[in-house]
Amino acid sequence: MANPLIDDRDVEFQLYEVLDAPALTRLPYFADHGRDTFDLVLGATRRFAREVLFPTYRPLDEQPPRLVNGRIHVHPRLREVFPQLVALDLIAAPRAAEVGGQQLPLTVYTFASAYLMAANLGAYGYLGLTQGAAHLIEAFGDAALRDTYLGKMHRGEWLGTMALTEPQAGSSLADVQTTAEPAPDGSYRITGNKIFISGGDHDLTENVVHMTLARIRGAPAGVKGISLFCVPRLRPGTGAALVDNDVATTQMIHKVGWKGLPSLALAYGERGDCHGWLVGEPHKGLAYMFQMMNEARLMVGLNGVATASVAYHEALAYARTRTQGRPASAKDPTAPPVPLTRHADVRRMLLRQKAIVEGGLGVVARASFYADVAAHGEGAAKERAALVLDVLTPVAKSFPAERGFEANALALQIHGGYGYSSEYLPESWLRDQKLNTIHEGTTGIQALDLLGRRAVGKGGAGLQAVAAEIAATCARARAAGVDAAWIAEVERAVGVVGALTAELAARGLRDPEAMLLHATDYLDLFGTVVVAWSWLDQAAAAREGLARAGDAGPDAGFYRAKLAAAQYWIRTELPRIDHLAQLCRSGEDSYGALDPDWL
């Protein structure tokens, strides 16, 4: 049986049984939609992902793009399928009709994209980056920029990049040094170097548009002097002609995964002729970027979920068909060997993967739902959704990255010696996954962002909003007849988070570094609780489903597996939080006080 990439039944469950995605269509922005249009988008995307995109995965992994005479050439198979990928019309799908979009809920877009990511993360990357770049132009660019770029980018005729990182600065965007010199024509001359620019050049489309962070000459130091520029590879010249804009590819980095998508070092203005157009106001570039960052981080979280999902399904199919050994209780050596799934430890590894994959998907899906309400809802609901989204984002980004990597390692482990070979695919997904703990803010940065800003900001309003949402889930679970002990455990966990956060916030008033010393443990704790919330949600929906469908219906197994995964997460993982809270609270200072010269 072919790998399903993402489980269709689970998508249906999460969209229509856990969440109430059609409720979004009561908001005016989404009014033209309904379950029928959602299912059309999902159907077309998953078909393309399985039948066309997934078969390109191995060839693209084996043969990365080539840098020849300063230009990047992608794999010929990608050139063939890319027009079909664009034809799904997903780049602008969530955007407004007035800019060529379909006003599709991000929630639905999220599930559709998950199939594409699971099929071929690198190939999907071009779409995601272009969407982000176009969104920046739409939100902050002037009419001239929108006219020039938006349509072409939304139609996938020109693709976009996010050009933030520089070799000397890495994660520290405050140290961006690329400069922008005002020119008489109202544009700027850009000079500088960027690195790790995904999709920074290719031969899929005629042009590439780099959303570039740079400093206008004389700007203040640090984050307050950074502006956003639109810098195309080819700039509009006279008439329809395009002129080379002096952005050169100086190096292709040999990434260990995502091999369909080149990661490049770019040099701007080596000939002094690189034109950039200011997007929005001067010195606000980083603020603009951060306004888009929540969505970008959700998409990285979804990368993590999708990459763990495809590997989980591969491992499940392997464990079902591969026979090996006998259970501990079987003593007859002539009895035939049993499928791997008969061994409890293999079921443990499978259930753990399921808990990570579907728990992670639940969190990203919920975050997308809040993003839809925060963007297009009204009044208190809109405000509350924005608060919840703000706090959930670091978890939705980092949990699937960190735990997804663990899940991917388990998928390889289940394949045994075969898993350790490139004849089988799990090792390639393990490579793909590792990037997600690094790009769009490392896990350490997510942790500082969560504990240092989001969890304690606005007087803790975000955390309170999350607690209120979890309380609603607990009420639903109680009504559905979910095991009371699970509900109590989740309620207790919310209390632990609240008390711990208050204590750390108080500590931070005196000593911010002491508050943040165990930020990574705090992120781990918080993520474990949020995923437990998702599993309680799913348990409630599963109980409701079982009540509807009956214990012997065709869906009964599906619901029972959901309950098993919920039990696993709430009873096996969630209790870890007490240890983590103790670490955060104790101020255990072994590495805090460590002089690196001792090492």
Added chain:
Amino acid sequence: MANPLIDDRDVEFQLYEVLDAPALTRLPYFADHGRDTFDLVLGATRRFAREVLFPTYRPLDEQPPRLVNGRIHVHPRLREVFPQLVALDLIAAPRAAEVGGQQLPLTVYTFASAYLMAANLGAYGYLGLTQGAAHLIEAFGDAALRDTYLGKMHRGEWLGTMALTEPQAGSSLADVQTTAEPAPDGSYRITGNKIFISGGDHDLTENVVHMTLARIRGAPAGVKGISLFCVPRLRPGTGAALVDNDVATTQMIHKVGWKGLPSLALAYGERGDCHGWLVGEPHKGLAYMFQMMNEARLMVGLNGVATASVAYHEALAYARTRTQGRPASAKDPTAPPVPLTRHADVRRMLLRQKAIVEGGLGVVARASFYADVAAHGEGAAKERAALVLDVLTPVAKSFPAERGFEANALALQIHGGYGYSSEYLPESWLRDQKLNTIHEGTTGIQALDLLGRRAVGKGGAGLQAVAAEIAATCARARAAGVDAAWIAEVERAVGVVGALTAELAARGLRDPEAMLLHATDYLDLFGTVVVAWSWLDQAAAAREGLARAGDAGPDAGFYRAKLAAAQYWIRTELPRIDHLAQLCRSGEDSYGALDPDWL
């Protein structure tokens, strides 16, 4: 500064300050040795590892062996350096002088080998495999086999392999199907297929000797019908001539790491002319293998330690020199960026790696020490050492494999985007490391072996012996002035292990599968405690060292870092055991009761 692979000062510390390696020379077998000979071996090995072997690592990783016309060709660089590797004379070093060895303690051999493994795991592999194969012939083979093979293998003129695994059987050696038919000349005709045979062919030496598990026709089913055969690629013919012995390479598996060492599928007797010589008695092959297994598993653990060590040193050097951002408390954006080590979370990642690497090394070193006493000691000490070694082995094998993988991922993470590229080395060590959770018994199998057999066997005598050794460490730590809270925590942990094991053993009398349901959690718990023991040991030696050397001496930093890592492990990791014990005890059955058809 070049990567040291393994820290020389730590080797000195572990051999002479934590352990008392020279005490071994009071045993008659080791009487010709002393610290001077130990240091000669270590000095020659580390020099070769750093100057010759490590520089071959990247070329061998980039260009794996090739299968051409049925024969394996290794990298030309390996052909050049291999004679020098053999000239270190390590294959037979621990063996008796009467068979050409040097009677070197395994403890010293362990540290020497660690340098070679850290330098180039694949290249070392040929040596380790040959040592294991030769040891089988020495221990169980008759005089004719010993005469024919032992000298050549000890001198590295012929290399050996362990040919256990078959395609249909995987980890389940009970299902070995390769057959051996008695022939009139006293040898056997071997027919069958093996897979994942490391070093199963190459052009480094003229001959390869496969220690092969097979069933004599008519043997009982299961593990009790498996015999051990010596099956060379070329068999002795008339005079000095060697005759092709009908062992064919049918496939080279594309392993994702250890690329210097080919992993092959072999077909025996396709032409009906494969001769094998029975080693020892019929039907005892698996028992013989298991007698060698402890040592092989320690060596896998050492692989894990070494692979994590080389990556840790790479990450440490990178973090010291790479500047990026500013600490949370620094507000001036014009201040120069600081080295990565100034960020607390980076120090956390470094200290965690150090705790895993040096804690793991401590465990493997101690296990080797017990192995030396168990093999060459006398009376009660010999007996006790054998008991302790038996229980420690699954931990010494699996802890460095599982946690080493985590440490390797952290080394990559510290390198940020650069770490995600093959321009830097951490990604290659991450690939290398993953095999260690699979070969020589997967982690799941180690867990069943520990809880199902070793921890509960002989009336719990092994566990009691371990507890007595830990008590001795606690006494030493108390005398040295180690923080009393750390000692109390380790003592408490020993109590947790004892009570839990007794409870699970009692459960096992009624229901073995219920006892073993959380075997992997038990292994995790037990490993965490054993490593805490090692860190307490190291803390005691560090306190003693500080008392000797003074707080301001040149070694003070080294000792303080040891105390920081000990504190980290005992205060941050060790408390996890309560959660793990609760899981083992609870019988939490989410995956136990899971019907795989529901998934």
